[in-house]
Amino acid sequence: MLYRDLILKLLLLLPPETAQNLAETALRYKAPWVLLGKYNNMDTPELNTKICEISLSSPIGLAAGFDKDFRMLDSLSELDFGYITAGTVILNPQQGHPKPRLIRDVTRNSLLNSMGFPSKGLEFAIESIKSMSSSRLSPIFGSISGTDINSIQISCAGLSPFISGIEINISSPNTSGLKTFHDPVKLSEMIKTIRDTTDKPLIIKLPPHSNETNEIDVALKLADSCISSGADGITVSNSRPVKDSRLAVGEGGLSGALLIQSTLRMVSSFRSYFGSGIIINACGGIFTGDDVFNALLAGANTAQLYTALVYRGPFAIRHIKKELLTRMRIEGIKKISEIKFN
Numbered sequence: 234m235l236y237r238d239l240i241l242k243l244l245l246l247l248p249p250e251t252a253q254n255l256a257e258t259a260l261r262y263k264a265p266w267v268l269l270g271k272y273n274n275m276d277t278p279e280l281n282t283k284i285c286e287i288s289l290s291s292p293i294g295l296a297a298g299f300d301k302d303f304r305m306l307d308s309l310s311e312l313d314f315g316y317i318t319a320g321t322v323i324l325n326p327q328q329g330h331p332k333p334r335l336i337r338d339v340t341r342n343s344l345l346n347s348m349g350f351p352s353k354g355l356e357f358a359i360e361s362i363k364s365m366s367s368s369r370l371s372p373i374f375g376s377i378s379g380t381d382i383n384s385i386q387i388s389c390a391g392l393s394p395f396i397s398g399i400e401i402n403i404s405s406p407n408t409s410g411l412k413t414f415h416d417p418v419k420l421s422e423m424i425k426t427i428r429d430t431t432d433k434p435l436i437i438k439l440p441p442h443s444n445e446t447n448e449i450d451v452a453l454k455l456a457d458s459c460i461s462s463g464a465d466g467i468t469v470s471n472s473r474p475v476k477d478s479r480l481a482v483g484e485g486g487l488s489g490a491l492l493i494q495s496t497l498r499m500v501s502s503f504r505s506y507f508g509s510g511i512i513i514n515a516c517g518g519i520f521t522g523d524d525v526f527n528a529l530l531a532g533a534n535t536a537q538l539y540t541a542l543v544y545r546g547p548f549a550i551r552h553i554k555k556e557l558l559t560r561m562r563i564e565g566i567k568k569i570s571e572i573k574f575n
């Protein structure tokens with residue numbers, strides 16, 4: 234309540250990136266969040282789960298892009314995420330696209346961005362994660378990207394010793410060079426190279442696809458290439474590409490509540506196709522405990538969110554966990570593993 238009624242209203246008075254920078258600055262100071270975590274976080278064994286042998290306190294993860302340079306992991310862990318996807322990290326520092334590159338649509342609980350991977354680079358990310366001191370760090374997945382196999386391989390090798398798993402982002406709508414990896418042959422070559430580099434769990438974040446038969450076929454082929462080349466699973470999916478003249482570069486990716494139905498549809502079609510053998514993280518439009526429940530019912534192992542953190546604030550995960558527990562109670566379900574794909 235305090236967040237939506239006061240803090241969010243104040244943040245909305247600022248330009249979106251200024252508000253984001255302010256939130257990031259606050260999250261770089263660990264102490265207040267540790268205090269908040271002590272009173273805020275709930276021990277919910279009913280929500281415990283596992284992916285790739287990594288134990289998670291809940292299936293609710295932070296999606297990539299919020300902590301691009303691994304600088305807020307101590308504080309973000311206190312917000313009670315089951316896991317955190319940090320990054321996306323690029324090998325060499327880069328500025329990203331010109332501003333404006335972030336737009337809010339408050340009435341639709343959505344965001345539109347054309348950030349273009351602003352990144353302080355691999356070395357900075359490694360130093361940041363090494364400096365984290367919390368004994369309560371959530372499992373960290375490192376989101377890594379690049380437009381050539383060599384740079385992705387170097388980043389994976391560099392980060393691997395410090396993280397629980399890797400998510401390779403081939404799906405940002407803001408970097409056209411990533412389309413190289415939308416060719417299943419090139420994608421397979423990249424994944425095999427990474428598989429030879431690290432034995433950490435490996436997830437590929439796929440681009441969204443529509444409900445047209447030809448797009449579904451292309452998406453399944455791409456996912457097939459991921460799994461047959463050695464990836465453990467997929468994240469489904471990234472923000473939806475849209476054109477918008479308010480962005481300096483004229484196009485970007487749409488995130489938030491509007492995406493939930495297509496996320497559920499995509500998760501369900503990937504799960505039907507692959508059966509139970511792979512990890513699927515639902516990503517796009519997860520806002521409530523019901524959304525998490527529906528994502529798991531559609532076949533996801535976990536559900537990641539970004540925009541909900543912006544609009545629901547630092548207590549988002551506490552609220553979502555409570556909503557999820559309520560829904561489980563209504564459905565007569567005692568623990569996460571009982572939610573079965575239908």
Ligand SMILES: Cc1cc2nc3c(=O)[nH]c(=O)nc-3n(C[C@H](O)[C@H](O)[C@H](O)COP(=O)(O)O)c2cc1C
Nearest residue numbers: 296297298321346402471488489517518538539540
């Ligand atoms: C400002 C912003 C920056 C993002 N940066 C990244 C990124 O660096 N890497 C990535 O894989 N996804 C990035 N995303 C996409 C999110 O991880 C997520 O896939 C998308 O927002 C859909 O989830 P949501 O509806 O819960 O926000 C970004 C999203 C936003 C809004």
